[in-house]
Amino acid sequence: MSVAKRIIPCLDVDKGRVVKGVNFLNIRDAGDPVEIAKRYDTEGADEITMLDITASHETRDTTYKTVESIASQVFIPLTVGGGVRKIEDIKKLLRSGADKVSINTSAVENPSFVKEAADKFGSQCIVVAVDAKAKTDKENSWEVVTYGGRNRTGIDVLEWTEKVVQYGAGEILLTSMDRDGTKEGFDNNLVSKVSSGISIPVIASGGVGNLDHLIDGVKIGGAEAVLAASIFHFSEFSIKEAKEAMKASGITVRF
Amino acid sequence: MTQIAVIDYGMGNLHSVSKALEAVSQKENIVITSDQEVIKTSDKLVFPGVGAIKDCMEAFSNDLKETVLEEVKKKPTLAICVGMQMLLESSEENGGVEGLGLLNGKVCKIQSNQDIKVPHMGWNQVNYLKEHFLLKDIIDSSYFYFVHSYCCPSSKDALTETIHGEKFVSSFAKDNIFAVQFHPEKSQSAGLQLYKNFLNWSI
Numbered sequence: 001m002s003v004a005k006r007i008i009p010c011l012d013v014d015k016g017r018v019v020k021g022v023n024f025l026n027i028r029d030a031g032d033p034v035e036i037a038k039r040y041d042t043e044g045a046d047e048i049t050m051l052d053i054t055a056s057h058e059t060r061d062t063t064y065k066t067v068e069s070i071a072s073q074v075f076i077p078l079t080v081g082g083g084v085r086k087i088e089d090i091k092k093l094l095r096s097g098a099d100k101v102s103i104n105t106s107a108v109e110n111p112s113f114v115k116e117a118a119d120k121f122g123s124q125c126i127v128v129a130v131d132a133k134a135k136t137d138k139e140n141s142w143e144v145v146t147y148g149g150r151n152r153t154g155i156d157v158l159e160w161t162e163k164v165v166q167y168g169a170g171e172i173l174l175t176s177m178d179r180d181g182t183k184e185g186f187d188n189n190l191v192s193k194v195s196s197g198i199s200i201p202v203i204a205s206g207g208v209g210n211l212d213h214l215i216d217g218v219k220i221g222g223a224e225a226v227l228a229a230s231i232f233h234f235s236e237f238s239i240k241e242a243k244e245a246m247k248a249s250g251i252t253v254r255f
Numbered sequence: 256m257t258q259i260a261v262i263d264y265g266m267g268n269l270h271s272v273s274k275a276l277e278a279v280s281q282k283e284n285i286v287i288t289s290d291q292e293v294i295k296t297s298d299k300l301v302f303p304g305v306g307a308i309k310d311c312m313e314a315f316s317n318d319l320k321e322t323v324l325e326e327v328k329k330k331p332t333l334a335i336c337v338g339m340q341m342l343l344e345s346s347e348e349n350g351g352v353e354g355l356g357l358l359n360g361k362v363c364k365i366q367s368n369q370d371i372k373v374p375h376m377g378w379n380q381v382n383y384l385k386e387h388f389l390l391k392d393i394i395d396s397s398y399f400y401f402v403h404s405y406c407c408p409s410s411k412d413a414l415t416e417t418i419h420g421e422k423f424v425s426s427f428a429k430d431n432i433f434a435v436q437f438h439p440e441k442s443q444s445a446g447l448q449l450y451k452n453f454l455n456w457s458i
Contacts, residue, residue, distance in 0.1 A: 003377045006377050046377070071274065075271075075442070075447060077400060077438075097274070199369075201377070224372060224376075225377070
């Protein structure tokens with residue numbers, strides 16, 4: 001046997017509450033992050049990712065407190081992202097109980113930050129989040145976007161992911177901004193191009209609307225892990241149902 | 256009251272380890288400490304480690320190292336991840352680092368290819384080679400959470416093995432030392448059971 005494919009529910013947290021929007025708009029309240037994390041843990045989630053979507057200076061302390069209370073009650077890995085800009089931010093998150101931190105915009109603006117972070121804390125806890133949008137002028141080509149999708153950088157996603165691997169990223173959280181919130185499924189073309197080009201695990205994200213989408217992310221996209229938010233938050237499906245569906249399709253999962 | 260010292264030498268996931276121990280403890284006192292006197296008066300030791308092995312070895316000061324080496328020889332000890340690797344003979348990470356040599360075996364880089372991703376990150380099965388008190392009430396081939404880029408391919412002290420491309424030793428047992436490559440504190444119910452067994456372990 002080999003390493004199991006992971007299901008990672010994602011909590012988008014705004015001022016201490018879980019929210020979920022469509023294409024980062026229309027945010028609706030989905031509850032208390034600690035309670036939701038505990039429910040996912042009981043249902044068999046393999047990991048939990050929490051993204052602080054406001055990530056403003058004023059709400060930062062709330063984030064550390066939320067991380068601390070999740071980490072003291074949930075004994076599976078916890079990744080935290082959103083607004084990670086300095087070595088000090090990483091140190092504080094790890095001290096609060098995060099196992100990994102996810103770096104997004106600040107990696108694009110200052111790639112050496114990834115290297116510095118991996119050298120200091122080890123690649124195992126450095127996830128680089130890559131938000132990708134299809135290029136309008138070229139097929140099968142994606143560019144990196146930042147600031148929650150508002151800013152196109154012109155950087156090619158495949159070149160970027162290869163580069164961050166060299167800088168010491170331990171994992172890539174790959175979100176298709178074209179699919180995020182649409183419930184149409186992952187952009188598996190994007191996932192497979194990225195995952196076959198690099199040696200570190202890729203987490204597919206953005207667009208999950210049903211359980212077949214999770215299966216396709218692994219089987220077609222070649223992802224090591226699949227991340228979803230709304231299908232789990234609003235109890236459309238439980239993590240257990242998702243795992244049973246993946247297992248039935250021949251994917252190795254943990255029970 | 257039984258006292259468990261989680262050894263703090265500046266490296267490691269101390270809080271998640273101690274939170275998990277607290278979650279299963281009945282009466283034990285769990286302390287995170289770098290104080291040599293506290294380590295000497297504790298009944299059991301937990302030796303964590305995260306990050307690069309060279310940094311871990313360097314963070315481990317000479318005085319503290321001497322005390323820990325002395326105490327590890329006589330008290331039930333649980334070493335985790337890089338803490339486990341430090342107890343072996345040597346590691347090829349960071350251009351070669353000498354280990355503490357309390358367990359048999361050497362640490363090598365995991366070979367990656369398109370299917371075998373490195374770091375080995377995620378849940379994998381732990382297959383028993385022998386029985387041990389710390390595996391009590393945990394089913395053979397249970398999943399535990401791993402995060403590492405280096406591993407020990409074989410050891411005379413191997414207790415369990417795991418496959419990621421090649422086989423490697425996922426836990427070691429020798430006398431009063433129990434050492435694991437995986438993270439029980441992140442391995443949900445199987446991991447918590449292992450910590451419970453550690454608290455109940457007497458030698």
